[in-house]
Amino acid sequence: MKTDIAIDGPAGAGKSTVAKRVARELSFIYVDTGAMYRAMALCLLRQGIGVQDTAGIERACETADITIVYRDGEQQVLLDGENVTGCLRTEEVGNMASVSSANKKVRSKLVALQQRLAREADVVMDGRDIGTKVLPDARVKIYLTASVHTRAVRRYEELREKGEGVFLEKIENDIQKRDEQDKNRENSPLRQAEDAILVDSSDMTVDQVVEKILSIYRERGKA
Ligand code: DC
Numbered sequence: 001m002k003t004d005i006a007i008d009g010p011a012g013a014g015k016s017t018v019a020k021r022v023a024r025e026l027s028f029i030y031v032d033t034g035a036m037y038r039a040m041a042l043c044l045l046r047q048g049i050g051v052q053d054t055a056g057i058e059r060a061c062e063t064a065d066i067t068i069v070y071r072d073g074e075q076q077v078l079l080d081g082e083n084v085t086g087c088l089r090t091e092e093v094g095n096m097a098s099v100s101s102a103n104k105k106v107r108s109k110l111v112a113l114q115q116r117l118a119r120e121a122d123v124v125m126d127g128r129d130i131g132t133k134v135l136p137d138a139r140v141k142i143y144l145t146a147s148v149h150t151r152a153v154r155r156y157e158e159l160r161e162k163g164e165g166v167f168l169e170k171i172e173n174d175i176q177k178r179d180e181q182d183k184n185r186e187n188s189p190l191r192q193a194e195d196a197i198l199v200d201s202s203d204m205t206v207d208q209v210v211e212k213i214l215s216i217y218r219e220r221g222k223a
Helices: 015-026 033-046 054-063 091-100 104-120 130-134 148-161 168-184 206-222
Strands: 005-008 029-032 066-071 074-079 123-127 140-145 197-200
Touching: 005 015, 005 130, 005 206, 015 029, 015 123, 015 206, 029 033, 029 074, 029 104, 033 054, 033 066, 033 074, 033 091, 033 104, 033 123, 054 104, 066 104, 091 168, 104 123, 104 130, 123 130, 130 140, 140 206, 148 168, 197 206
Parallel strands: 005 123, 005 140, 029 123, 140 197
Antiparallel strands: 066 074
């Protein structure tokens, strides 16, 4: 069995914050797969390819070069050689990624990249289909979730801190819509793997979630 840790769950559950911390504690590599889908979405937006243009998406997918490198331990995503990491976390790119990630060719291209990274090192990988599809033999599979309201409040506070004017109700609606898209798509829908452990972070601090995952990892290590 591989020693990797797979963390799946809906948008805003705190996967990346927790996964980064767990990776640091164990000296594993953190792989943010959402960033890869976002890079592909950015590529489509830049080329003006619409979400309905399946042939255009698949053509762009064949030619786009998405590469992952690590600088000072932080994942960087290169799109056709350009470091686009700083351009990925906008609502526009996120909304496009939620739709374009449903495309079969986009998924198989990025799943191959993710599996290659996991062959090279021990990883903590987060996403939507890591435990079900990308790393079915991961030592630990976590399904990290939180209520829609909790996730919306977290996002609201994050955006307010950045000085962005936002409405909580709109964020809650967006999160609900994203959940539906991620869970109901035909290819690799978001779902809890049978052997994944459910962690609901609604009433937990980041420290508590990190500690819980580390203790599950240690327990599994003994098994
Ligand atoms: O986790 P995130 O918000 O950065 O992900 C952006 C989008 O990419 C999200 O709507 C779902 C998709 N995604 C996916 O389909 N599979 C993954 N393994 C990771 C993300």
